[in-house]
Amino acid sequence: MSADPTASVRYNSDLPRAAYTKTLQGQPALITGASSGIGKATALGLAQAGADIVVNYIGDPTPAEEVAHQIEKFGSKAIAIEADVSTEDQVQAMFAKAINHFGTLHVVVSNAGLQRDSPFEAMTLEQWNTVIGVNLTGQFLTAREAVREFKRRGVDTNISVAAGKIVCMSSVHQEIPWAGHVNYAASKGGIMMLMKSIAQEVAPQRIRVNAVAPGAIRTPINKAAWSTPEAYDALMALVPYKRIGEPDDIARAVCWLASDAADYVIGTTLFVDGGMSLYPGFATGG
Numbered sequence: 001m002s003a004d005p006t007a008s009v010r011y012n013s014d015l016p017r018a019a020y021t022k023t024l025q026g027q028p029a030l031i032t033g034a035s036s037g038i039g040k041a042t043a044l045g046l047a048q049a050g051a052d053i054v055v056n057y058i059g060d061p062t063p064a065e066e067v068a069h070q071i072e073k074f075g076s077k078a079i080a081i082e083a084d085v086s087t088e089d090q091v092q093a094m095f096a097k098a099i100n101h102f103g104t105l106h107v108v109v110s111n112a113g114l115q116r117d118s119p120f121e122a123m124t125l126e127q128w129n130t131v132i133g134v135n136l137t138g139q140f141l142t143a144r145e146a147v148r149e150f151k152r153r154g155v156d157t158n159i160s161v162a163a164g165k166i167v168c169m170s171s172v173h174q175e176i177p178w179a180g181h182v183n184y185a186a187s188k189g190g191i192m193m194l195m196k197s198i199a200q201e202v203a204p205q206r207i208r209v210n211a212v213a214p215g216a217i218r219t220p221i222n223k224a225a226w227s228t229p230e231a232y233d234a235l236m237a238l239v240p241y242k243r244i245g246e247p248d249d250i251a252r253a254v255c256w257l258a259s260d261a262a263d264y265v266i267g268t269t270l271f272v273d274g275g276m277s278l279y280p281g282f283a284t285g286g
């Protein structure tokens with residue numbers, strides 16, 4: 001039997017990548033939940049695309065400051081700002097501080113999110129409220145402040161042909177039901193309609209709102225799903241492309257949506273999931 005011609009890349013996420021192009025120069029970007037995981041990679045990616053960065057975090061400032069240092073090594077400016085995205089006055093204070101620091105914002109990535117998993121009948125109201133508060137209300141509050149700033153400033157074609165860009169971090173679970181995670185799946189389904197409805201409303205002001213829906217990405221949130229060989233194998237049954245996603249896979253999608261290259265892209269969700277949303281069980285069944 002001949003060797004598998006995909007062997008060198010199968011299960012391998014450590015593959016060479018092209019350098020980022022400087023599509024976001026002069027466009028300060030704020031990323032919520034940027035001290036770890038997808039948020040951190042997105043902050044680093046947007047910085048490599050030339051943006052100065054607001055690194056939002058909650059709790060221990062050390063990881064966020066570390067991200068800020070890495071950003072400075074790419075030649076961009078960075079400031080770490082603490083805010084609980086589920087709290088209105090903290091989000092407003094963060095935007096005021098960010099705009100005061102960088103003059104304005106052109107890109108806002110509402111990324112902060114968490115899971116509080118439980119079998120449905122045992123799920124507490126606190127678990128429900130925590131997830132909806134951060135994942136959904138947090139995106140509402142973040143996007144609202146972004147729209148206010150983008151409308152205030154308007155378009156400066158020397159910088160970008162849009163007045164501003166919002167990228168909402170969704171999930172394949174805006175579409176794929178997820179037993180044991182109903183609070184999380186409900187929050188992501190909500191993000192989809194939040195994103196589309198805002199997009200429809202603010203497009204006439206040349207504000208572009210879109211979402212990225214990651215599949216299984218190698219971050220702390222789902223460590224149990226990839227950190228042992230058995231778990232990784234089980235996960236690959238759900239991923240036609242046969243590798244886990246890396247945070248940088250998501251960062252590159254965000255960079256594109258935020259850039260003028262995507263100027264006619266409005267209210268869309270870009271799935272970055274290795275095919276997870278293609279009902280992989282049907283490849284051999286049905």
Ligand code: BGC
Binds near residue numbers: 225
């Ligand atoms: C969740 C991860 C999960 C992935 C695929 C993400 O939105 O946060 O825990 O591995 O979806 O199921």
